[in-house]
Amino acid sequence: MTDRVLVSPAELFGDGVFETVHLRPDGPWLLDQHLARLARSAGRLDLALAPDEVRARVAALPPVTAASALRIIQTRESLHVTVSPIPASVLAERRDGIRVLSAPVADPPPWSTAAAKTLSYGPNFAAKRWAQAQGGDDLLWVSPAGYALEGPTASVVWLAGDELHSVPESAGVLAGTTAAELLSRAAAVDLRGSYRMSTLSELARADAIWFASALRGLAEVTSLDGVARARSPWTPRLLALLGY
Amino acid sequence: MTDRVLVSPAELFGDGVFETVHLRPDGPWLLDQHLARLARSAGRLDLALAPDEVRARVAALPPVTAASALRIIQTRESLHVTVSPIPASVLAERRDGIRVLSAPVADPPPWSTAAAKTLSYGPNFAAKRWAQAQGGDDLLWVSPAGYALEGPTASVVWLAGDELHSVPESAGVLAGTTAAELLSRAAAVDLRGSYRMSTLSELARADAIWFASALRGLAEVTSLDGVARARSPWTPRLLALLGY
Structure with a gap:
């Protein structure tokens, strides 16, 4: 589970896009659809997005044993891919x-x-x-x-x-x-x-x-x-x- | 100048309040007024804020030689105090x-x-x-x-x-x-x-x-x-x- 990310202060001002994906033991569910929407969202904010980098970062995640929350976060400066438990x-x-x-x-x-x-x-x-x-x-x-x-x-x-x-x-x-x-x-x-x-x-x-x-x-x-x-x-x- | 801060992913979702202060060589300008507004903003978001901690963090900043941007950022999880150049x-x-x-x-x-x-x-x-x-x-x-x-x-x-x-x-x-x-x-x-x-x-x-x-x-x-x-x-x- 990701717990901390290093960001520039400018990344704290909500100027970016994200997707929340249901990360299942057999992999991220509906990943293609989420990535397509992420790209559309980025386009609407004139935000740069590197789909290949996103895919590579997601593919590199270790498998989970219980369904979890995968977040793909693209700010105006950088990409963050995080995994956390689904809140009770x-x-x-x-x-x-x-x-x-x-x-x-x-x-x-x-x-x-x-x-x-x-x-x-x-x-x-x-x-x-x-x-x-x-x-x-x-x-x-x-x-x-x-x-x-x-x-x-x-x-x-x-x-x-x-x-x-x-x-x-x-x-x-x-x-x-x-x-x-x-x-x-x-x-x-x-x-x-x-x-x-x-x-x-x-x-x-x-x-x-x-x-x-x-x-x-x-x-x-x-x-x-x-x-x-x-x-x-x-x-x-x-x-x-x-x-x- | 602060360049990076360590945050939890949840802090990237714009759920917090901030102030931008004109940080002058003789100190942060109108600091009391900015802190008062920060407290009112926090109240409107049901957000915890520790004014003494904010003051201590600002007081601990080294003096600047040129006017700069001081940002006081309170997310739902933590306080960040950053200094950066004023953009051209x-x-x-x-x-x-x-x-x-x-x-x-x-x-x-x-x-x-x-x-x-x-x-x-x-x-x-x-x-x-x-x-x-x-x-x-x-x-x-x-x-x-x-x-x-x-x-x-x-x-x-x-x-x-x-x-x-x-x-x-x-x-x-x-x-x-x-x-x-x-x-x-x-x-x-x-x-x-x-x-x-x-x-x-x-x-x-x-x-x-x-x-x-x-x-x-x-x-x-x-x-x-x-x-x-x-x-x-x-x-x-x-x-x-x-x-x-």
């Missing part, structure tokens, strides 16, 4: 689900890097602290037009009948790697996967809702805006489908 | 002024940490890159109601007759340390200093406009939204007043 709080969210509160967000300004996965993650942490202060676990951002967008650190995925949906990247959300994999594998469990926009009230009528991210896998939404939701039998099935 | 680009802005473009911003969400000086500075850098792509040097954020707010990394200060103004903290801007010092010293050059709101069009009619920050001191706005502005005789006087 993340595993608890996967097991027990999360209470989600919706919150309106404004349309992003033209210089927004919201579609890149950047190191300026303080507002995302602040949003989660705010949710916790309101008695929730996490937030679901809702567009000015009333559409569900994403969480501060997760994509939203929902089941309506036999349709699994997530929000298209064209909505301005970060393209979710775990969500995309789930939609692409939906047929294996006799579901159909597609991207679509959903208003908050449509979403509330879904059969099940999850927050998808690399370390949580899927965290089922057990209440939305204070309204409790029954646990779905699909949660263990879909987690198994994704190898969590 | 910053000195050029003080000398030559800056071309500023106005840009609308939305009202902040309730979990916003915009009133804290946080390490999630990527969006501020992105805003400046965007300004540069539009042929400017920096941005001036304008509220939904049309009021001038601040730049991504500076307070706005303007002169109207014998009145020096800056934007009050109640507008949701970061309380500017350099701007506050300038307003408090206005009487020494037969001006009066006060905080007030100004619409963008009122601002455009000011006798002079500056962006104020610790390293730049004052950078005169030489064009606003593409309209050139005559250089003000007050720029060298006010810079001298502040010891730049």
Whole structure:
């Protein structure tokens, strides 16, 4: 496990991009997809990235015996590849689900890097602290037009009948790697996967809702805006489908 | 000069607060004011801060022969105090002024940490890159109601007759340390200093406009939204007043 990295002070100002990968005993899961998104994020920040160096650094990591968090961090100055344990709080969210509160967000300004996965993650942490202060676990951002967008650190995925949906990247959300994999594998469990926009009230009528991210896998939404939701039998099935 | 710091990977995610202080040969300028703001910023992020440790670390720095950038950085895990040269680009802005473009911003969400000086500075850098792509040097954020707010990394200060103004903290801007010092010293050059709101069009009619920050001191706005502005005789006087 990596515990310390040497950086220049300028690297502490959130001016960079990253990926969090579920590092499994058989290797980093969905590495190609994560590296492709890392490259897109870097492009959006006019940030230099050497994909071959990233691959070499990841390939040089020793195997893990338990699933871990692999972080690939590209600042404006250097590349850092780190491995750390998955926090117990993340595993608890996967097991027990999360209470989600919706919150309106404004349309992003033209210089927004919201579609890149950047190191300026303080507002995302602040949003989660705010949710916790309101008695929730996490937030679901809702567009000015009333559409569900994403969480501060997760994509939203929902089941309506036999349709699994997530929000298209064209909505301005970060393209979710775990969500995309789930939609692409939906047929294996006799579901159909597609991207679509959903208003908050449509979403509330879904059969099940999850927050998808690399370390949580899927965290089922057990209440939305204070309204409790029954646990779905699909949660263990879909987690198994994704190898969590 | 500090060149490298040892951090945990979690410290690279912009979850912290900082101050940039103009470190002069006779010591750090306005240190008390910067430390007071650092404490307020930390409070807004529920972040632990040990003011005595900060003071001790700053006091232990060797004196500098040329004005330098002192950064006090408090992440969620540790404190870093660094000294580095002031970039030539910053000195050029003080000398030559800056071309500023106005840009609308939305009202902040309730979990916003915009009133804290946080390490999630990527969006501020992105805003400046965007300004540069539009042929400017920096941005001036304008509220939904049309009021001038601040730049991504500076307070706005303007002169109207014998009145020096800056934007009050109640507008949701970061309380500017350099701007506050300038307003408090206005009487020494037969001006009066006060905080007030100004619409963008009122601002455009000011006798002079500056962006104020610790390293730049004052950078005169030489064009606003593409309209050139005559250089003000007050720029060298006010810079001298502040010891730049």
